[in-house]
Amino acid sequence: METQMLRAAMDQLRRKGYLQECNKEVDPKFELGAVLKYYKNEVPILFNKVKGSKVPVVGALFGERDIYYEMLGITHEERIFRIIDAIANPKPTKLLSKGPIMENIITRNIDLQRMFPIPTFHEEDSSSYITAGLVVLKDPETGKSHVSVRRLQINKGNEISILVASPLATKQFSEMEKQNKPLEVAIVLGYDYSLLLASQISSETYGVDKYEVDSALRGEPIELVKCHSIDVEVPAFSEIVLEGIMPPNKREIEGPFGELMGYYGAVGPHPIVEVKTVMHRNNPIFQTAFPCREEHLSNGLIREVELYTSVKSLVDVKDVNVTVAGGCRFHAFVSINKRSDGDGKSAILGALASSKDVKHVVIVDNDVDIYDPSDIEWAIATRMQASQDLVIIPGALGSGLEPSHTLRGVTDKVGIDATRPLGDAARRFERAIIPGYEDIDIKKYLPGFKLK
Ligand SMILES: Cc1cc2nc3c(=O)[nH]c(=O)nc-3n(C[C@H](O)[C@H](O)[C@H](O)COP(=O)(O)O)c2cc1C
Structure with missing residues (x-):
């Protein structure tokens, strides 16, 4: 049994129920990409009938x-x-x-x-x-x-x-x-x-x-x-x-x-x-990738390694997220175990220096879910004061892959320190808790009802 490369991966995806197969004929000009994009390039799709060819096309495997x-x-x-x-x-x-x-x-x-x-x-x-x-x-x-x-x-x-x-x-x-x-x-x-x-x-x-x-x-x-x-x-x-x-x-x-x-x-x-x-x-499968942010996830995973190691040399990092919406390179969210005053600012320095491409970074505490944009927004709304917590580095070298950089040839980098203060003031930032919330079996209360 093959264990390496596309066919082995597709067999595994099929077994796990992740691979969708499209048997409607698609035009490789615009139509095929449109279908991949509709599913945000996150649903692996095998197109069995592609106009003008006997060769099937597979896409969106890695998003x-x-x-x-x-x-x-x-x-x-x-x-x-x-x-x-x-x-x-x-x-x-x-x-x-x-x-x-x-x-x-x-x-x-x-x-x-x-x-x-x-x-x-x-x-x-x-x-x-x-x-x-x-x-x-x-x-x-x-x-x-x-x-x-x-x-x-x-x-x-x-x-x-x-x-x-x-x-x-x-x-x-x-x-x-x-x-x-x-x-x-x-x-x-x-x-x-x-x-x-x-x-x-x-x-x-x-x-x-x-x-x-x-x-x-x-x-x-x-x-x-x-x-x-x-x-x-x-x-x-x-x-x-x-x-x-x-x-x-x-x-x-x-x-x-x-x-x-x-x-x-x-x-x-x-x-x-x-x-x-x-x-x-024999019977080759053509591999494609719709050119978009999700398709760069693999690149973002490597950037997360670089971000993590750069910030780790300065402060105690919990986790990092180089976001897909930010092109898997421009935006980073970092959660830290804050131990000293100044850790938030040091983390900003580490993150912005980890790559020329990191343009905006938000640093939060370890109680914030950096994979939940609402939680990040909540931290910015409640733990950040611009006169103290906004760091702007004007005119750094950025990435030619976004037009606001190419306009000037340089990029302003921004860091937001949305961490809470240490010491007595920290009590003001404790989340309100419902005792027993985690243990509630919600199905028992409104049987059959599903949130949209
Ligand atoms: C889907 C996808 C498309 C990419 N397209 C290009 C490209 O057109 N040109 C390029 O230089 N890098 C492109 N990259 C990034 C490079 O593959 C990546 O930076 C790689 O690590 C560079 O390796 P190197 O340091 O050996 O050059 C792409 C990455 C992905 C995931």
């Missing part, structure tokens, strides 16, 4: 936090420590001589739009986009694999434009360009929860082989095979692999494209990939 934990076999409480452990103790991979991904190897007449039902999502998008592609590069010096999701615009035939905002990948490509040599690259579709999470670790910060981090996370070596035409390894049980090169000194216009925050991003010249070989399993 729901509890499903993500369950599929990784971890709890919310242990997530941070399990991820830290996998980064600190990467485990070996297993290289197989062959795997199902090699069932079909195509080297001629590659026309990606004809071969696969590649969706178009928004009205002004420049083309159809592969939005879930895992881009694999190999560091020629260390042999380490860099794996990360990049959006890929289909230009024509076998040509794709690639948006790379990563310092390491950009450096690797520009070094090859200086030597006028192409960079080999594989694009993988049909992966699972563990590999996506491992892919979201920053190569620059940790310098790890992400396949090895994946092996540590999944608790068994990830099974890889060598690509057909390039010196890069890919998961043996993935669905589709596009092997190609990024030719030096070649750029094509990329965008517009409706991005994670719901706006169209900048249009500009970007490197391209020429696909030389396509490998795919």
Whole structure:
């Protein structure tokens, strides 16, 4: 029985009742994405009939936090420590001589739009986009694999434009360009929860082989095979692999494209990939991701590790939440066990410094549920005074992924300290309690009545 990658994950989702199947024909242009978006990208859906193609499409696998934990076999409480452990103790991979991904190897007449039902999502998008592609590069010096999701615009035939905002990948490509040599690259579709999470670790910060981090996370070596035409390894049980090169000194216009925050991003010249070989399993499944905030949950989980460790070095942290509505990067809620005056402000410093992307942070006490927006609002309403508890850092470097930053090129960062004072004043902030509330069996009082 397969244990790794998309098919194994889909079997598990099916058994748990999480995977929905759509048997109505959908158009990959707008309609398929519209259905994913309607369910907030939190309901995994397999589209069995996609207009103009025999290949089914699966999407919205990774947008729901509890499903993500369950599929990784971890709890919310242990997530941070399990991820830290996998980064600190990467485990070996297993290289197989062959795997199902090699069932079909195509080297001629590659026309990606004809071969696969590649969706178009928004009205002004420049083309159809592969939005879930895992881009694999190999560091020629260390042999380490860099794996990360990049959006890929289909230009024509076998040509794709690639948006790379990563310092390491950009450096690797520009070094090859200086030597006028192409960079080999594989694009993988049909992966699972563990590999996506491992892919979201920053190569620059940790310098790890992400396949090895994946092996540590999944608790068994990830099974890889060598690509057909390039010196890069890919998961043996993935669905589709596009092997190609990024030719030096070649750029094509990329965008517009409706991005994670719901706006169209900048249009500009970007490197391209020429696909030389396509490998795919028999009856392949095309994996997609509607470009929106939920789809970046895996990225947010890694950011929570960074937020937690940064704040933990200053104060006693209870939990952190890098919110989905804030694009899994701009907004953070942090609960702390306040021990000294000033802990709230120190936590603000730690949180805002944890990443250039964290723009607004709210610090609360350990009695506030940071996954309940009403509880956060309650704490701000009752425990914060702006003249004392609002910290503004004007003109810091922010993220180009939101337009108010791109307007000025800098971002104002804001911290709200919504923690209560210590000492005698703390009594004024104790919550009113109903004795026995937790023990009431509510079904006995209004049988059959359900709150909407
Ligand atoms: C669904 C999804 C789409 C993403 N799209 C892009 C993208 O188009 N370009 C990019 O540079 N990063 C994108 N990212 C973020 C990178 O995959 C992520 O930052 C990764 O960890 C970078 O790894 P690196 O440090 O090895 O470059 C995306 C992430 C997700 C989850």
